[in-house]
Amino acid sequence: MVGSTVGGTVAAGWEPVREAFEAFVAAEPHAPEAQLAVRHHGRTVVDLWGGEDTDGDTLSGVFSITKGAAHLVVALLVQDGVLDPERPVSSYWPEFTGDGKEGLTLRQLVAHGSGLIGVDGGFPYEEIADDAAVAARLVGQKPYWEPGTAYGYHAFVIGALTGEVVRRVTGRSLQEVYEERVRAPYGLDLYMGLPQESRGRWKPILEMLPTPAQAAVLAAGGPLPEPMRIAFNANGRTPMDPVTYANHPRVLTLGPASAGGVGTARGVAALYAAAISGTEDRPALLDPATAAEVARPHAPGVDRVTSEVDHFGFGFERQHAVGPEAFGHCGAAGGLGFADPVTGIAYGYTRRRYGFPGGMAPENGPLTAAVLKAARGA
Template sequence: MTQEIHGGVADGFEPVRDAFAAFAAEEGDGYEGQLCAYVHGRRVVDLWAGESADAGGGDALYGVYSSSKGAAHLVVALLVQDGTLELDRRVTYYWPEFGSEGKGALTLRELLAHRAGVVGTDTGFSRQEVADDRMMAERLADQRPFWRPGGAFGYHALVIGALTGEVVRRATGRTLQEVYEERVRAPYGLDLFLGLPARHEPRFRTTLPMAPTPPQQALLDAVPDGPHSLAAVAFNRHGAEPTDIETFPNDPLVRAKGPASAGGVASARGLAGLYAAAIGELDGKAPLLKEDTAAEFAQLHSVGYDLVARAHKAFGLGFQATADCWYPFLGAGAFGHSGAAGSQAFADPRSGLAYGYTRRRFAFPGGAAPENERFVAAAHRAALGRG
């Protein structure tokens, strides 16, 4: 059934609208999503479809899971750029308690590159803890790492924002969320929140669980994931209060606290706007990141076999290496982060493209939804004038 597509695109970006409309038609009435893109600070794509058209449209907010990490680590990049943080200092310089259980030599650079080895705790987190970065950080300081710190890497899915956030708090006296609000979100009016104010709650659209087809369900059931595997620890599925990842942002405590690893709430406009502000002039303001800073945080630091994901992954500093992870046609130095339900967001400095995508229903198989590849390819071609 044909879905009505709302919003618009700039001249030359019609193929992006066509790709979005084609996908929405394939998905039918159950699809709800948003797509936004900027090129050199100009919004060139602003589209949405589904029930949200009657419930806020392009202003609707969704749980964006690990796309939150992009907002969190833009804060870290800014503090490194300022000189407040130094990448090659040991984490214990800022946070002495972290050095227990053999973690004392780990640098901030290694922490950001998912090399700390503390992907969770032996007994898991409670609901209150997994929503509160400071509570998680306190427990992680005493945790014995699951591999030798710096010796390998694995996705610190629910805790990387708590770990880096504690470094930010120790260095500045303010939480990462507070610095983000003051320096990034509020100045640009971004609809990307790490801690959703109560007045915006009516705009939030609850995440719908995945609805896999029988063949897809068979694939999910075939994935080995023991109750004490690294993946179970990293996604807090092994303790007394296991986390239901598919409905994580539906918890009002998560939305209110805004844990920096996965608790962000955003629209596609907010995601794309974050990266547009990071790499280029936006709303008359200079880019948040200098070219050298963006290049260092985008540079590959951990690439190869991820011990948690049990697959090839590639990370810069806090960000995913977007071209290596997902879209090899992007320029070297593209950086961003996807989210478990299907969201995707990144900046490609070489083309000037900043991209954001959200969807309501958790996508199969988790992580950046497959449709992003169509949308990103069309947007990138158009950004290069080849649409």
């Protein structure tokens, strides 16, 4: 790979993480345009980047890593007593009725149990960028399974559904609550709605460039199963392209809470540090009981969309490779963010080059292993 470089720093004792990152970047056939940031008990110990046109300040779309920020807002409101996870969603959102929706609890909704994984005919880009518009469509949609009886990944709509509950109870959008309670006070480089003054640092998500072998795997995969087509908004006349979605001007402006966030790996790691450890002179956002609650399994069994097993805690994805107390969320281009209260790790990894095959990229395995080994030896 010509021209790709690794920059940044690591603290003493964390050199093996840099070695793992350098090995991955060197092995990639195309520049990944990736960032890796790690905080340990709130202190930055890893700050790296690799590629031809990316540094530590480069902002880009983080896809479903955004869900971690959104679910942190919901967890905070539950912790404050503003939201009750056992109450029906309809008690906050009276129009949320019909076809079994009225019995769905907030806990079941946040754990992807509503059955409202999309809408018949799909959403156009202009609409799916607007959480209020998405919620208005979904409330009239017949669920794709009986609400509360199963779960499946609500890839592009979960933030609109939970966001409407937040709006009904607080009078503020989820994005506004995130800005006021989390992003601004903790100085996070992770946005739901990219501010004008930060747009000079933004660079677009780049298309996947598969190797011939990878292209053959993609070609042999065939069409997506119907639940995935609906959940990933590929069921319209023109299937949605995720790269176009992430770079769409309306998505950048509105910051839809399911997958429309923009940030850096530093911002992702700082989000999770804020959740469990605090940052600088600010305390942790979540108390230990709440952190344990969001990590515990809320939806046992097989995900009807992705076929993953025991996929979700309280909205956050369970981190099986890290430990039962860890919680976080991956992003479609390959990124990942998570917190592990046991080791005190807050991990943020982003990449602008869409990785094969999509979803959490395989390099997160060795990178996470190197981070956890360093943390346990620190």
